[in-house]
Amino acid sequence: MRAALAVEDQLFRAIAVLRVVVLAYAVVGNLVRGVGDFDHPAAGYVLLAVMVGWTGLTTWAYADAVRRGVALLVADLAVALALLVATPVVKSPDFDASVPGFWVMAALLAWAVRFRWVGGLVAGVVLGAVDILLRDAPDGTDVGNLFLLLLGGPVVGYMCGSLQQMATERDLAERAAAAAAERARLARVVHDGVLQVLALVQRRGGELGGQGADLARLAGEQESALRSLIRAQDSVRTDGAEGAVDVAAALGRLGLRPGVDVAVPGGAVELPADVASELLAVVTACLDNVERHVGEGAPAWVLLESFGDRVEVSVRDEGPGIPEGRLAAAESEGRLGVSQSIRGRIEDLGGEARLTSASYGTEWELVVPR
Amino acid sequence: MTDEQIRVMVVDDHPMWRDAVERDLQAAGLDVVAVAADGHQALARFPAARPQVVVLDLQIPGPNGVEVTAAVLKDDPSARVLILSASGEQEDVLEAVKAGATGYLIKSASREELLDAVRRVARGDSVFTPGLAGLVLGEFRRLSDPLAGGSGEASSLHPELTDRETEILKMVAKGLSYKQIAERLVLSHRTVQNHVQNTLRKLQMHNRVELTRYVIEQGLDEDDEDDEG
Structure with a gap:
């Protein structure tokens, strides 16, 4: 709510400036056109003095939200109305310009800012109606002024409401971001401590053997799980670019699989969400294939490289390689092998999948345009 | 160059780790000439200890691992820095390498891997992980x-x-x-x-x-x- 109040404060400061400007215009106008020619010149000077005094008083009064009560706003509007009503008596019944003139605008805007569009409408109707009713024969300009009053009040009121809402939302978002940053900082400290212990358990446990080795294995699994989660957490976006996914983080999570080592560039590598999820699915399929043909927990390496126009992913294992002719055989039997499916899916993304297989292992190289 | 001649300094704010690494290095016959728990200690003890290899945790209080790397190498360009990190915070590791570290190992590496890495870094080799x-x-x-x-x-x-x-x-x-x-x-x-x-x-x-x-x-x-x- 403080943000909304700050917006209101600022708008009232603007109104205060405006009030002085329209006051100067009204006073100078009345003096130039000749207060001396009024039916009651002395009363005319009194009215101008009232405007000057009221301008000073409201500038002070509106400056603090505590004083911006209904009473002050009603009084503000009442003074404006009183000046309008006094005009035919003080000036002459067939007056052209009212004594306060545009000065009444300040009261209208105060209502609009304080009570939003409803306030703007109410003040506009009251001021406009009184102004028209006082005149014997309203001309086109008078009707035009009425129209502007009725239009201006609600519009300013509505915009003030929107501004306050936006400021409030921005305030909330800023506080949420600050809280998230602090949480992330604390989490890093916690994570580092936990990782230290897990790494130590893993190392010492492995040297003890037996049950210690089991503990070491568990600690190792947890360590890599936590590491991947931290990497994923770092990639959670707060700047709201929708539809873009960090494939570096997504592929990094594949490092959770036993035996899998993932290397990525520093920072985020963003791809459209659908491309990223398809690429991730294909890399996962490659790793599944390694597991099936080389063995569970068999070492495999994933490398992501980011170029201006494309990303390249390599998935490598050190298995025995794909036996000569096996792929062709699968194809001739009408089976769509895993490799065909991998190729097809990458080609659907507009990219290219290359397979090299030899006695020292198998490697998929996937190139996807961005 | 034999192991006895490799002079090592261990910098880590976690006492259990510092002790473990120190014990492992000494058991293998390396000479641990200094230990430090934070960046200030590390920089204060480095000039007198003159280690050939600094085994350095990146997440330390005081001047952090990256700053320590830059400072010790400025002081003695012939020294070698081996980063031993738990969190493997990517940006930090890259910064340390840019500052002159020539080796990087994750803390869950085995004792043999650590010893191997220290020996290789001391020889002037660089120790890379795929990551x-x-x-x-x-x-x-x-x-x-x-x-x-x-x-x-x-x-x-x-x-x-x-x-x-x-x-x-x-x-x-x-x-x-x-x-x-x-x-x-x-x-x-x-x-x-x-x-x-x-x-x-x-x-x-x-x-x-x-x-x-x-x-x-x-x-x-x-x-x-x-x-x-």
């Missing part, structure tokens, strides 16, 4: 590609890898050992090692050039003794 190679490779790609955030200025300002260096670095990132790379490319183990070291040197050189340029641009060159890092 670190991926980071370094990504950094070179970024620097040379204006589309991906590089400065896009004249290429003389960018560190450029030769095709061979890129090829080898890529193979390291794909998990191949130096031995496997040497076999595949029909090179000697030493040649592979040299190529890998050259890539690191280029990155460090670029980092120094960038720092110098930054200092000059910012008009900080008059008091650069205080504004290190």
